[in-house]
Amino acid sequence: MPMRTLRELPFPVRARGAFLVHRLALRDPGLETRLRDGLDAAEKQLLAHGESAEDPRIVQLTGHLAAAGGKRLRPLLVLLAAEFGDPWRDGVVQAAVITELVHLSSLYHDDVMDSAGTRHGVPSVNSHWGERLAVLAGDLLLAKAAQLASGLGADAAALNADVAGRLVAGQLDELVGPAPGEDPVDHYYRVISGKTAALLGMSLRIGAQQAGASEEVVHTLGAYGEQLGLAFQIADDLLDITAPTSAMGKERGKDLAVGVASLPVLLARADTTRRGAELRELLSRETAMEPAERRRALDLFRHSPAWDQSTARMRERLRAAGSILTDLPAVPARQALDSLCDFVADQTG
Template identity: 45%
Template sequence: MTGQDVAPQVVPGVDPALNDRLLAGLDAVQRRLEEVVDHDDEFIAGAARYLSDAGGKRFRPLLTLLAAEVGRTSPDQPLAPEVVDAAVGVELTHLASLYHDDVMDVAELRRGVPSANVAFDNSTAILVGDLLFGTASKVISRLGAEAVGIQADTFVRLCAGQIRDDRPVPPDVEPVDHYLGVLADKTGALIATASRYGAMFAGCDADTVILLTEYGEKVGMVFQLADDLLDIASDSEDSGKTPGTDLREGKATLPVLIARSSTDPADDRLKQLLSGPIADEADLQEALGLLRAHPAMDAARAHTLRVADEARATLAPLGEGPAVQALRVLVDGVALRST
């Protein structure tokens, strides 16, 4: 076998047989995704595929497939079609939220291409997002009443988290606690559902389903904490997104909240810049430079790694095995994006 023939590793160091199954599973998810987003109207079909075709890590479907591996009883057991549909439903929900996010964030880039609101317009981006939410519901409806209820609860949490993210912190709530609660809803909920579905439709027992749901929510927290750090630390070539988007909008992510709490007079200028949305480009670049060099970034990274440790700890009752090891490594990969 030549170097060109070696299959890419879905998770670093993953067992080769597991890696092959995951690659096959992701291919099945991609084919099903393309099938369900197709539409008779050429424009609608293209707009619905736009962000999916731009790439992305397919992180949520991967987590569904990995959680399903925990329930595998033999190496020859075929991948259940319900697991594939569950992964597709979760990915469609995620993609739909990105169309809405691009409008709300007034974004310019997404996955290295013009964001949906730029490629089309705000109204079209919102409507395509709605179409994908509907498509996700249709796919999930085939999986039974319990799955539909989980999807509905997840959607409510996604919306509640986004609403709270766009509102001022209530005066009686500690800002960091508020921020972490928002993250749990707007990101943790869907990633928890991805893991939960995989365990459910692979036949895991109830305790394992609960455990993998908790793991998924923790991983979701890590994912968003790392993303918020990357919004400050990376440039558009690295992330495929416009850096400083949260600062432009005045969103207080964890490093911003930590910097704002500083009592050092040397931080007065940074705190002034971080007091609200930053419209001026020169001010934005100054804020990014000051924040990148501030100890708040290291403190936020340390918190992210602590949550990653908590996620790994939830897996302890599952013992050892290729799937569990891959789930542990997956957490590290998510967390270390921000370091």
């Protein structure tokens, strides 16, 4: 992989999250413009932070996934939450950068844990530079986020520290597995509450805080984000089974092949019918699936009750998120957040 700076990479800054912004703000051109401008500003700051190291090798290492792309969902949530206060207030864009740095850090660490070969359609950091450098690069991104959060004041710093702790705790919970006698599905929800939902909730809370929204609005947005995060992770579990590699930016069925205890997997293991026996047998193996076994398991999932059950649980969380929104002021951003629930549901349709 040739050495080059982040700004030499062949894609426009405004491409980040543009399709999602357009969908969520379809009925309000003013909101769409503010969100696009905010994402543009956040992207420039994100790239600048990625280039801040003196050694160009570290610049490439820590900026690799930022440059590769992504929906920029978490910065977008920050900007939407800021609409419930003053979206032009100092600190809003910086808050958006913080959430993406934390997210990128978690991806570096997740890819090491999962031995992932690709991320966002490019080689993962661990596959190209090795696991030790990938872990340290993720740590550095998390430290950068903490430095930025401290500059926004005590509330932002405390929120960032709390979520960083929840992310690590979620990863640890996943590694150690359920406690003796614990329901594996309950354990799954505890894991994703830390690994996914915590950061989506933080993105909305910190955005509203920096925009000067009321404490009630901050709390309500955070609660919405937590429910959205749970649904978002279940949707991601389902997409691992159905979405083509080109859409996901990682191998289809990768989580399934390496034995990740996703919700569909857990529910399929609990299916004691004769029809589910073959899938249960594939999922019970202690070694990673061979390619042919993975293809067979993916096919079986589409006809398994676990698929419909997982989809139902995802929609249940989305309904909970949507009901929370009714307590918020009726600004255009509330409609956009409601549309986001539809977007998550449609991804698995």
